[in-house]
Amino acid sequence: MEGIVGYGAYIPRNRIKVEEIAKVWGADAPSYKKGLMLEEKSVPSPDQDTITMSVEASKSALKRAGIDPAEIGAVYVGSESHPYAVKPSGTVLAEALGATPEAHTADFEFACKAGTEGMFVALNLVKSGVITYGLAVGADTSQGAPGDALEYSAAAGAAAFLFGRDRVVAKAVETYSYMTDTPDFWRREYQYYPQHGGRFTGDPAYFKHIMGAANGIMEKVGMKPSDFTHVIFHQPNGKFPFRVGKMLGFEKEQIETGWLVNRLGNTYSGSSPLGLTACLDVARPKDMILIVSYGSGAGSDAFVFEVLDNIKKVQDLAPKTRELLDKNKNYLEYGEYAKFRQKIKKAD
């Protein structure tokens, strides 16, 4: 029986409020807050990036799993803000944990679903018996173009999952992927900020693929929405997860535990994975969890997990997601935020 053996989250402590961004661009803050159902987002410090957050989230996952890092057979980092264009994030993570040299390592990319991609591969390598433990991380420090709608939500965070076969805390019941070629949001090489298709990013993109994956997995596994205790959808803004949830037949209460975006922002490859860690932090044995990611381009990965008794032994062994979200926050003004995010053009 394979599944999650350990999990961990990392969220930087800096925040910036919607009002602070709106003030600079002369936008109407209340309408952004209402329209996006968003209050504030996390901001990485200049000394934080996808790699540093992956390391800290993975260390928490290892604390919960209680295994020797040398036994990790695969290390995957999924992000759309890998610090290098060429040189893997995964190797730095593997070195920092002590998983080298015998570990298959790869960096994954697929807009916001790069994290769940790594999870899919790590889980299935464990399932097929090729490796004993596999680590997958979804992490991002993505940028929104100054003044663009995405600037209000593009945030930073990381979630790590260690898959294995013994002392499983959440059994992996089923996986399903749904994918098409849909250019809803992209960034060309050498461009600093991404671009998107405006309202095209809604129905034909986010909604179509999440619904395709959610319906696909529920049919495959013979379950219906009411069978699930928690459901996590990719969270590009506060509204979309509730809307797609309603369209699929889920209740608000099933979505709320894993819904972090209103105070976190959209952590891209960390988005649904952090929603999953938030649910695991408070889950009870026998809970059924559905997670459906979404990556522009476009596709969704869906997983069904069944929480087991072992969850109670590990929840308190590392920082909890909502503690990281709500405690020890440091609010930034736009100037400092722009400096941190390197949006200010400096001399050479």
Place this chain on the structure above:
Amino acid sequence: MPTPSRYWREIPQRYRLEAIKCKKCGTILFPPRLICPECKSREFEDTRLADKGKILTFTIIRVPPHQFVDQAPFAVGIVELDDGVKLTGQIVDCDFEDIKIGMRVKTEFRKIYSEGESGILCYGYKFVPE
């Protein structure tokens, strides 16, 4: 800019705080050395440093070295880890006014600096409030 070899060689220390312990007198050496400065023994066993400690002294760097220009001002201190080893490192994720001698901290993996726009990224340990 130096070749990456000088950075890469220190990775076990910078990423994993790998140290050695003198078999004869028990002194922990970080970074590892060939001969114990306390008892001159040359036999060691591998160990790792503790990941928590207390601040012995600190300062706020306001006139930084070149690669740290965008980070200034930042706090740097000497921390005595719970195993007795003392490390120099930045103290982050807290306001300067809150840093005190004796404050408890723990290590966290962070980016120390970038070698310009096109050079390698250099990672290592910093200290955050416990």
Place this chain on the structure above:
Amino acid sequence: MREVAVIGVGMTKWGELWEKSLRTIFTETALLALDDAGVDKIDSMYVGSMSSGLFVGQEHIASLLADYLAQTPVPSARVETACASGGLALRLGFMEVASGMSDVVLVGGVEKMTDVNGYEATYALGTAADQEYEGYHGITFPGLYALIARAHMEKYGTTREQLALVAVKNHSNGAKNPLAQFPFEITVDSVLNSVMVADPLRILDCSPITDGAAALVLSPAEMAKKMKKPVVKIIGTGQATDTIALNQRKDITWLEATFQAAKQAYAMAGKKPEEIDFLEVHDCFTIAEICVIEALGMVEKGKGGQAYEDEITFLEGKIPVNPSGGLKAKGHPVGATGVAQAIEIVKQLRGEAGERQLKDPKIGLAQNMGGSGGSSVVHIFERE
């Protein structure tokens, strides 16, 4: 071992010497020393320079300077122990004369620091720290001494005002030194209001970037007795090492290398701290001077700051420290400092110190230090 005397000294004005290159600065200073000694041929020479390579891209200066001084083919060595390079050059020159190997040895120090920009100069100075475990984390030299200052203030109650008094005293002395880089007085207020560099140290707590050289000539004491000037002998020398990384020291507030070097020098000279009349010490930062006088045994451990409130280290005090103006007012062309300290001692002992002349000094001590205290060289001089 033979007795060794200083028979000639040479120093030019220190500051930002835009028109002069490293070789010019050294040569004109060395010629002054040779003239003062009344010699035109030397047996060997030692040059202290921390980093001619990083500052002007020039290594191999031992031969370069021997050549420009028209002294080839004499043996010449450039020695380095960070900011104590000058003191080390003096020690090695002393040993060569004392051993009987040479009769006339030129000892010089030089640093040309203004041909690079501020960042590069700071980088070059920073190479005296542990690159991989101190410099890597963004610490600077003011930062390292700030760590010492804060620990000293916490442990012994040393105050910000006491640190400022070090700079005030040194400027008061330096104002009387025509060769000093900053020959003007400052006040405690100006120190306390100057821009912060690394808390709690401000810009006026820090010695400056300076171009300059200093040179002296050593000979057996017998030779000096034949000359017209008072005979000044080096009666003790000591040198010691310690960890260069501050975090690896046993006690962050204590300069062990200085203590050990002084211990050797006192033993060799047969003198105790109480018998020293005045000192030239390494005030690279105000806190350094406070820690140094403790390590030299001039005051009890921890009482260094109090000595400045009590003004015992001032020009009219019981143990004047840095009558030349110290590194703070005189300047700190790194490799030259150790030699310049010796020159001030010699001038004071000869009665040639002009406006800052002390009353009839007999025994002087020079202490030079490298990095954050990882090396130290101490010399004791006596007027016969």
